[in-house]
Amino acid sequence: MADHASRQGHRYDSPEILAYLNELHAGHDLALASAFAAPELHGLPAIQVGMSEGKLLALLLRLSGAKKVVEFGTLAGYSAIRMAQALPVDGRLWTLELEARHAAVARGNIAAAGLSKRVEVLVGPALGLLPTLEPEGPFDAVFLDADKGRYDLYGHWAAINVRQGGLLLVDNAYYFGQLLDQSPDAVAVRRCHEEAAQAFDTVCIPTPDGLLLGIKK
Ligand code: SAH
Numbered sequence: 001m002a003d004h005a006s007r008q009g010h011r012y013d014s015p016e017i018l019a020y021l022n023e024l025h026a027g028h029d030l031a032l033a034s035a036f037a038a039p040e041l042h043g044l045p046a047i048q049v050g051m052s053e054g055k056l057l058a059l060l061l062r063l064s065g066a067k068k069v070v071e072f073g074t075l076a077g078y079s080a081i082r083m084a085q086a087l088p089v090d091g092r093l094w095t096l097e098l099e100a101r102h103a104a105v106a107r108g109n110i111a112a113a114g115l116s117k118r119v120e121v122l123v124g125p126a127l128g129l130l131p132t133l134e135p136e137g138p139f140d141a142v143f144l145d146a147d148k149g150r151y152d153l154y155g156h157w158a159a160i161n162v163r164q165g166g167l168l169l170v171d172n173a174y175y176f177g178q179l180l181d182q183s184p185d186a187v188a189v190r191r192c193h194e195e196a197a198q199a200f201d202t203v204c205i206p207t208p209d210g211l212l213l214g215i216k217k
């Protein structure tokens with residue numbers, strides 16, 4: 001039956017079904033609602049993870065008992081707040097953001113969520129921030145969601161800096177449907193997949209744009 005669906009490429013979801021399930025299983029408190037609405041409100045790109053993807057990140061962190069997490073790509077702090085809410089009170093999330101304007105909006109949302117003690121927003125190109133972050137490691141989980149053209153380098157960093165049994169999570173794992181293209185960015189995302197498959201036990205979860213999950217070997 002399920003074979004049928006996947007073999008023939010059928011999908012059984014619909015916008016109505018997904019909206020119902022998002023509200024039921026992945027609804028927002030006030031802080032999440034503000035952070036989710038923030039990009040549009042502040043003229044930032046509205047490219048935050050979906051409601052169910054954000055909730056999935058949170059549940060995976062809880063399942064794995066994560067305490068120290070690194071996020072690449074903060075935007076307005078929506079996924080950061082989802083993940084930080086899933087950490088114990090002494091947990092830490094470091095989230096890396098290139099754009100000072102995005103980081104400022106995120107810090108406001110994180111403060112309103114009461115999570116400023118648990119979350120640190122670091123501003124600059126992620127690769128430049130990593131050397132100062134490394135002494136805090138090894139980390140329990142890394143979530144990649146920044147510039148896709150450097151996913152190969154970020155995935156390599158995660159393979160080194162995630163503890164055994166820790167998680168790698170990667171948004172846009174289908175690279176907007178262009179994963180098999182020859183563009184440099186598509187190649188970088190594929191390299192990330194290939195390196196992840198070596199260093200982690202992996203599966204690509206079929207969210208709208210794919211979410212790679214790995215457990216460090
Ligand atoms: N994780 C967020 C969405 C991130 S969108 C959420 O789900 O709520 C991607 C973000 O990565 C953007 O804010 C963009 O400014 C940032 N970004 C792009 N290139 C970057 C780089 N080199 N280093 C750090 N952040 C980068």
Ligand code: DHB
Pocket residue numbers: 047048049145146171172
């Ligand atoms: C874009 C980035 C993302 O991380 C995403 O989930 C969707 C879109 C983008 O850069 O357009």
Ligand code: MG
Pocket residue numbers: 047048049145171172
């Ligand atoms: Mg994304």
